[in-house]
Amino acid sequence: MPYRRLPNTDQARLRALRTALQFTDKQNFASQTIVSFKTLIDAKNFLVLFEKQLNQYQQTLDNQVSANKRYQQIVHNARLYISHFIQVFNLAVIRGDVKKEHKLFYQLDPNVHIVPDLTTEAALIQWGKAVIEGENERVRNGGLPIYNPTIAKVKVHYEVFKEYKSTQKLYQNTTQKSWEELNNLRVKGDAIILDLWNQVEHKFKDEKPFARLTKCQQLGLIYYYRKGENELTIGDDLK
Numbered sequence: 001m002p003y004r005r006l007p008n009t010d011q012a013r014l015r016a017l018r019t020a021l022q023f024t025d026k027q028n029f030a031s032q033t034i035v036s037f038k039t040l041i042d043a044k045n046f047l048v049l050f051e052k053q054l055n056q057y058q059q060t061l062d063n064q065v066s067a068n069k070r071y072q073q074i075v076h077n078a079r080l081y082i083s084h085f086i087q088v089f090n091l092a093v094i095r096g097d098v099k100k101e102h103k104l105f106y107q108l109d110p111n112v113h114i115v116p117d118l119t120t121e122a123a124l125i126q127w128g129k130a131v132i133e134g135e136n137e138r139v140r141n142g143g144l145p146i147y148n149p150t151i152a153k154v155k156v157h158y159e160v161f162k163e164y165k166s167t168q169k170l171y172q173n174t175t176q177k178s179w180e181e182l183n184n185l186r187v188k189g190d191a192i193i194l195d196l197w198n199q200v201e202h203k204f205k206d207e208k209p210f211a212r213l214t215k216c217q218q219l220g221l222i223y224y225y226r227k228g229e230n231e232l233t234i235g236d237d238l239k
Contacts, residue, residue: 001209001232002223004197006190010054010182012222013189017047019220020196034203034219039196046192050185057178064171071168078161079118081154082128086115089131089146102143106134121165128158197221210234 007013021043024035089106090113092098100110107130108116116127135151145151200219204212210232213223225231 001213002225002229004201004221004223006193006197007222010050010186013186013193014047014051014054016193016220016222017043017050017189017196019218020200021047023219035196035199039192039199042192043196046185046189050189053178053182053185057175057182060171060175060178064168064175067168067171071164074157074161074164075121075124078124078128078157081149081157082124082131083115083118085131085135085146085149085151085154086127088148089135090114092146098138098143102138102141105137105141106131108134124158124161125165128154128161132158 007016020035021040024040086106086108089098089103093100093103093110094113103110117123118127132151132155135146139145197216197220200216200221201212204215207215213232217223
């Protein structure tokens with residue numbers, strides 16, 4: 001006899017429950033004693049709840065993915081403007097238009113004229129804040145503003161980036177919460193399917209192997225043959 005294994009995907013769980021419920025719905029009341037009335041009610045109620053939660057999770061995931069595409073473009077813009085501003089500022093220092101010690105306003109090393117590493121979002125937060133505050137401080141001390149890009153343009157992209165970063169975090173939290181709720185339902189669903197399948201197998205336990213296998217499969221039970229194990233046929237019941 002092949003061995004039984006519970007569903008391990010959401011679609012397989014749905015299929016197992018629907019198959020069992022559809023089969024019992026077609027039978028007369030007496031035949032529904034294959035599975036207890038309580039288990040059938042539990043299975044029907046769970047199926048509705050699980051389908052709803054599965055759809056909700058998929059929707060939250062789709063929303064997060066869609067928002068992330070826009071967010072990645074915003075991150076790119078912020079990185080581009082911060083990097084460009086620092087490059088232009090460094091060139092002004094190299095030309096002598098800005099005193100190199102003024103780089104300290106921006107938390108930049110006066111003797112290093114390369115752009116800091118901006119590959120991470122944390123670095124964008126750090127250096128965006130540093131260049132905005134640094135430029136404002138230098139101008140307050142009598143320095144001429146940097147143009148192309150202006151610090152106002154940099155600030156616009158920096159603030160948009162920070163805003164969307166917070167929004168993206170909300171999307172991620174919502175998706176994570178929906179996933180956790182779905183995961184909890186999976187545990188409950190597996191328990192219902194296990195109870196349902198145990199009752200089905202118990203009902204047909206005295207049947208011959210092929211008949212038992214066939215009747216159990218009609219109610220959604222899933223069986224797997226072991227390596228080298230011969231598949232059951234109707235001939236096995238005639239031996």
